[in-house]
Amino acid sequence: GENVEQHPSTLSVQEGDSAVIKCTYSDSASNYFPWYKQELGKGPQLIIDIRSNVGEKKDQRIAVTLNKTAKHFSLHITETQPEDSAVYFCAARYNTDKLIFGTGTRLQVFP
Amino acid sequence: DAGVTQSPTHLIKTRGQQVTLRCSPKSGHDTVSWYQQALGQGPQFIFQYYEEEERQRGNFPDRFSGHQFPNYSSELNVNALLLGDSALYLCASSPGGETQYFGPGTRLLVL
Numbered sequence: 001g002e003n004v005e006q007h008p009s010t011l012s013v014q015e016g017d018s019a020v021i022k023c024t025y026s027d028s029a030s031n032y033f034p035w036y037k038q039e040l041g042k043g044p045q046l047i048i049d050i051r052s053n054v055g056e057k058k059d060q061r062i063a064v065t066l067n068k069t070a071k072h073f074s075l076h077i078t079e080t081q082p083e084d085s086a087v088y089f090c091a092a093r094y095n096t097d098k099l100i101f102g103t104g105t106r107l108q109v110f111p
Numbered sequence: 112d113a114g115v116t117q118s119p120t121h122l123i124k125t126r127g128q129q130v131t132l133r134c135s136p137k138s139g140h141d142t143v144s145w146y147q148q149a150l151g152q153g154p155q156f157i158f159q160y161y162e163e164e165e166r167q168r169g170n171f172p173d174r175f176s177g178h179q180f181p182n183y184s185s186e187l188n189v190n191a192l193l194l195g196d197s198a199l200y201l202c203a204s205s206p207g208g209e210t211q212y213f214g215p216g217t218r219l220l221v222l
Contacts, residue, residue: 043215099154
């Protein structure tokens with residue numbers, strides 16, 4: 001079935017430390033994996049995405065890795081800042097353009 | 112360039128009523144997807160519109176219907192509202208379907 005599992009559900013880090021969020025998808029046909037950041041009272045904001053023909057992608061302090069064999073993908077945030085505090089969602093694309101989302105990770109960065 | 116806009120921002124209805132939510136996509140985007148996000152959960156795909164046709168549908172009852180206009184804007188209609196329909200309704204637009212950008216959402220409360 002269509003399923004995306006996301007861990008951990010909450011993550012607390014000290015400012016300057018790294019944060020890692022992991023997701024697993026079920027359908028090997030999925031080929032597109034976006035990550036969204038959602039702040040309180042706002043809609044999800046796309047922060048980075050990766051396609052299945054690429055193993056890793058980096059954008060400044062944010063990176064995403066993809067292991068197609070294991071059907072795992074992860075978000076890495078380095079040098080975390082208080083403004084990184086938010087809920088992060090991973091997603092996988094199924095059947096053309098339907099996104100299936102994980103359950104979210106609440107990240108708290110303490111100064 | 113304006114992003115995805117949605118109206119209204121908040122809405123209160125009673126059980127059994129009907130509601131219409133509206134979405135204007137980003138400039139140049141021709142595909143609109145609708146998602147329902149319950150409190151503390153990830154967005155759930157409702158359906159997607161492209162060229163004024165429903166292209167794909169998630170696991171939602173027929174009470175949920177939509178429309179896309181020639182200018183690519185879209186409406187989501189929900190009939191016979193239930194308490195469980197209370198949620199944040201998100202619209203996402205994309206240039207052809209893949210990379211989806213979300214609006215701020217409409218928060219619906221059903222009493």
